[in-house]
Amino acid sequence: MTATATAAPAGRTGPLRHTVTRLAAANLTLLVWFWVCSVPVVVVASVLVDRLLGVDDASVVLYARHAAIWFPFSQAIALVALYLRLHVAAGMTRRTFARATVLVGVGTGAAYGVVLTVLAVVERGIHTALGRGWRVTDGFLADESSPLGLLLAELVVCCVVGNVSALLVGAAYQRWGGLRGTLALPLTVGPVFLVFALLGASGGWGPLPAAAPGPPWPALGWSALVVALTAAAYTAVVRRTQLRPPHP
Amino acid sequence: MTATTTGWGVELHGVTQRYGDVVALDDVALTVRPGTITGLLGRNGSGKSTLGSLLAAFRRPTAGRVLVDGEDPWENERVAPGVCFVRESGDVLDDYSLKDNVAYLSGARPHFSHELAGELLELFELDLKRKPSKLSRGKKSAFGIVVGLASRAPLTILDEVHLGLDAPSRYAFYDALLADYAEHPRTVVLSSHLIDEVERLLEDVVVLDRGRVLIAQDAESLRAEGVSVTGPTAAVADFVAGRDVLATQRLGGTTQTTVRGALVEGDARRAREAGLELGPVPLQDLFVHLTDPVRTGGAAAHAQGVDR
Numbered sequence: 374m375t376a377t378a379t380a381a382p383a384g385r386t387g388p389l390r391h392t393v394t395r396l397a398a399a400n401l402t403l404l405v406w407f408w409v410c411s412v413p414v415v416v417v418a419s420v421l422v423d424r425l426l427g428v429d430d431a432s433v434v435l436y437a438r439h440a441a442i443w444f445p446f447s448q449a450i451a452l453v454a455l456y457l458r459l460h461v462a463a464g465m466t467r468r469t470f471a472r473a474t475v476l477v478g479v480g481t482g483a484a485y486g487v488v489l490t491v492l493a494v495v496e497r498g499i500h501t502a503l504g505r506g507w508r509v510t511d512g513f514l515a516d517e518s519s520p521l522g523l524l525l526a527e528l529v530v531c532c533v534v535g536n537v538s539a540l541l542v543g544a545a546y547q548r549w550g551g552l553r554g555t556l557a558l559p560l561t562v563g564p565v566f567l568v569f570a571l572l573g574a575s576g577g578w579g580p581l582p583a584a585a586p587g588p589p590w591p592a593l594g595w596s597a598l599v600v601a602l603t604a605a606a607y608t609a610v611v612r613r614t615q616l617r618p619p620h621p
Numbered sequence: 622m623t624a625t626t627t628g629w630g631v632e633l634h635g636v637t638q639r640y641g642d643v644v645a646l647d648d649v650a651l652t653v654r655p656g657t658i659t660g661l662l663g664r665n666g667s668g669k670s671t672l673g674s675l676l677a678a679f680r681r682p683t684a685g686r687v688l689v690d691g692e693d694p695w696e697n698e699r700v701a702p703g704v705c706f707v708r709e710s711g712d713v714l715d716d717y718s719l720k721d722n723v724a725y726l727s728g729a730r731p732h733f734s735h736e737l738a739g740e741l742l743e744l745f746e747l748d749l750k751r752k753p754s755k756l757s758r759g760k761k762s763a764f765g766i767v768v769g770l771a772s773r774a775p776l777t778i779l780d781e782v783h784l785g786l787d788a789p790s791r792y793a794f795y796d797a798l799l800a801d802y803a804e805h806p807r808t809v810v811l812s813s814h815l816i817d818e819v820e821r822l823l824e825d826v827v828v829l830d831r832g833r834v835l836i837a838q839d840a841e842s843l844r845a846e847g848v849s850v851t852g853p854t855a856a857v858a859d860f861v862a863g864r865d866v867l868a869t870q871r872l873g874g875t876t877q878t879t880v881r882g883a884l885v886e887g888d889a890r891r892a893r894e895a896g897l898e899l900g901p902v903p904l905q906d907l908f909v910h911l912t913d914p915v916r917t918g919g920a921a922a923h924a925q926g927v928d929r
Binding site (some may be wrong): 390392395455456462463464465466469473612615616 | 674677678679680681696697698701702703704705706707712713714722725726727728729730772774
């Protein structure tokens with residue numbers, strides 16, 4: 374009998390590293406596809422905004438922040454739905470799944486935030502080269518005069534909370550089923566809007582009333598705490614999830 | 622314990638599993654000996670898959686204790702890699718290639734044999750580039766078998782993994798299971814409706830009926846307990862009086878009765894003198910008679926007395 378090669382690993386890795394590697398690779402592929410598809414859209418939108426609306430200084434890249442939050446959000450829900458069962462069936466615990474997915478979620482969010490920031494910097498450079506201004510029209514904390522680090526921190530926090538909150542959404546559906554998972558949405562998606570509000574409150578955006586101008590770091594700190602609490606809630610939910618048959 | 626040399630034992634103490642109003646397992650007490658191939662038999666809905674789910678920590682029992690190799694398997698970092706539960710419905714990534722699935726499923730298995738996986742993929746003619754969603758039911762089952770056997774887990778639970786497989790593939794599976802089991806002894810729990818086919822593999826048998834253990838004993842002694850008595854109706858009735866009668870068929874003046882319970886000294890002679898024929902009863906016939914709904918109406922209470 375001729376054996377088919379199934380790519381034996383050179384050295385066996387621990388379950389956490391094994392899971393992080395696999396999931397991160399899948400998310401990275403999606404990230405590349407997302408930006409490959411998004412950048413041309415941003416370019417076309419920039420031209421249209423300029424030609425049709427006569428606005429030549431607005432940052433169109435930063436309008437893409439919501440796509441960069443909600444696209445990986447949907448992927449993270451699917452990740453829990455697809456991989457939790459497989460993970461336990463592969464002889465690993467929910468604990469390692471929770472740790473791995475939080476790590477991957479935070480990393481994915483950070484990566485989207487970094488790419489978005491880089492694109493914003495490129496856009497600002499192009500505007501400057503063309504002799505145009507560069508204006509942030511839907512900023513949260515950061516505006517065109519803010520240091521780059523603040524823009525980066527804001528975008529990373531927004532994208533990270535989207536990913537971690539989505540894990541919680543996915544876990545709630547897995548644990549409590551369709552109806553109760555949907556009813557829990559205000560709680561499970563809530564962290565995203567809470568962070569928006571916290572960041573927007575400092576800069577005059579969001580459902581909360583605008584706060585008095587002040588240093589942005591407390592808002593970022595509170596947002597990081599929301600992310601941490603969401604991750605803790607997700608871990609608690611997923612570790613008690615009983616697996617249903619794949620095809621009931 | 623050396624994982625691949627002896628296999629892991631299983632103990633259930635007063636295990637009950639409810640799904641809402643449905644009781645899937647009802648106060649089950651059971652021991653599975655380490656290093657055996659145990660047949661898990663039962664009609665549809667008898668609780669076989671639920672039992673596997675509890676052993677593999679897919680679920681936690683509503684009540685009672687489940688022990689695998691002496692420990693609760695739920696969220697157990699030591700036990701989890703040593704339990705492989707393959708369900709007929711398949712826990713795979715439908716839209717990823719078999720190669721990707723093998724890579725993910727093998728990563729946490731300390732004894733996963735890529736060599737055996739390769740051989741089995743060849744045997745079942747599975748292309749690593751195909752996706753499970755594009756496979757036939759039989760090929761999907763075959764992939765479950767590949768994962769289940771190549772994992773070489775100390776506790777391997779195969780739940781109806783041969784559904785949809787054609788006969789040659791099923792027999793190839795049985796041969797592969799026996800060959801690898803002989804080389805790498807472990808505990809295998811094999812759930813199947815094809816009792817005639819898997820009978821030769823089984824060392825122990827557990828029969829579940831409506832969530833309770835009806836029988837748990839070694840296959841050899843169970844086979845020896847089934848006896849068919851054939852002959853004139855009156856003589857058969859006289860011979861089986863006081864015995865555990867499982868089934869009776871009549872054709873004209875001839876009756877065939879299946880009884881459970883080993884023959885005692887003198888039974889064979891008495892049967893001969895009465896013009897009766899005594900014969901063995903296939904395991905499948907025993908199973909059918911034992912789980913007959915008409916009969917098992919009162920069998921549940923008996924069940925807990927015979928399990929171990």
